[in-house]
Amino acid sequence: MNGAARLPLGGTPSSVAEMPADRPAGAPVVAPLLEIDRLSVSYGKVQAVREVSMRVPAGSIVTVIGPNGAGKTTLLMALMGLLPSQGRIRFDGHDCRGADPQQRVEMGMGLVTEKRDLFGSMTVEDNLTLGAFRNRREGKAARRSELDRVYALFPRLKERSTQLAQTLSGGERQMLALGRALMARPRLLLLDEPSLGLAPRIVREVLHAVSQLRDAGLSVLLVEQNARAALQTADEGYVLELGEVALHGPSAQLLHDPKVESTYLGMLHED
Ligand SMILES: Nc1ncnc2c1ncn2[C@@H]1O[C@H](COP(=O)(O)OP(=O)(O)O)[C@@H](O)[C@H]1O
Numbered sequence: 001m002n003g004a005a006r007l008p009l010g011g012t013p014s015s016v017a018e019m020p021a022d023r024p025a026g027a028p029v030v031a032p033l034l035e036i037d038r039l040s041v042s043y044g045k046v047q048a049v050r051e052v053s054m055r056v057p058a059g060s061i062v063t064v065i066g067p068n069g070a071g072k073t074t075l076l077m078a079l080m081g082l083l084p085s086q087g088r089i090r091f092d093g094h095d096c097r098g099a100d101p102q103q104r105v106e107m108g109m110g111l112v113t114e115k116r117d118l119f120g121s122m123t124v125e126d127n128l129t130l131g132a133f134r135n136r137r138e139g140k141a142a143r144r145s146e147l148d149r150v151y152a153l154f155p156r157l158k159e160r161s162t163q164l165a166q167t168l169s170g171g172e173r174q175m176l177a178l179g180r181a182l183m184a185r186p187r188l189l190l191l192d193e194p195s196l197g198l199a200p201r202i203v204r205e206v207l208h209a210v211s212q213l214r215d216a217g218l219s220v221l222l223v224e225q226n227a228r229a230a231l232q233t234a235d236e237g238y239v240l241e242l243g244e245v246a247l248h249g250p251s252a253q254l255l256h257d258p259k260v261e262s263t264y265l266g267m268l269h270e271d
């Protein structure tokens with residue numbers, strides 16, 4: 001993405017790796033920020049994610065669509081180190097094996113869960129400030145500039161900064177959850193169904209903010225059941241079915257794939 005060099009959100013450029021591809025000698029290839037190789041996750045004997053391989057190029061939005069129970073949330077939890085997994089996860093060229101969730105946050109991964117996990121009896125601004133624990137050492141000024149960036153992205157949060165989180169609408173809660181994740185200055189956002197329960201107009205607003213983040217250099221793994229909205233926002237998409245990758249391709253291609261159309265782009269998600 002063209003904005004990747006500006007990085008106003010505090011990221012650092014992705015490592016440039018030499019890859020043995022058939023390209024002109026000396027031309028650097030930017031390695032994907034996230035590389036998942038044959039990842040499997042089980043709950044006891046039940047395998048919820050099976051040998052999933054995916055890549056998230058730096059500065060892009062990659063969506064994972066699929067029905068309820070496909071393994072989308074499980075995949076994100078494993079990426080964050082919240083569930084044990086088999087296979088390989090590489091983030092910015094580093095193997096994540098052995099890294100706990102806190103270390104993965106420090107590496108630059110940020111998860112927004114389906115439940116949003118906000119503190120209802122705290123103010124909007126206090127919820128945001130809590131998200132800044134990664135850059136606590138950098139002090140108040142760094143936190144303030146991060147807050148300003150979040151408020152610039154979501155002016156509604158600024159208007160509501162002293163309100164309790166529990167008084168927010170569904171859309172505002174999603175913005176707050178996203179804003180809080182941004183306070184830790186992630187380079188990769190893992191979003192679990194940000195459109196869930198939101199009216200179509202608010203879904204568009206939230207996903208527009210996600211595209212703005214991508215244009216500012218962030219990478220996003222966007223998990224969605226709302227396939228149409230997700231594919232319209234993302235650069236690439238994976239279809240997950242019964243824990244396995246059933247399809248993968250550029251979003252524009254998946255939007256016109258007959259199987260995706262008939263299974264995932266029915267009446268339900270049209271607005
Ligand atoms: N804590 C759990 N214990 C046992 N099975 C689970 C647990 N969480 C999810 N599963 C199962 O794993 C599969 C994938 O679930 P999930 O990752 O939540 O799917 P999705 O997010 O795509 O709806 C489902 O069959 C679900 O029933």
Ligand SMILES: [Mg+2]
Pocket residue numbers: 072073074114
């Ligand atoms: Mg889920």
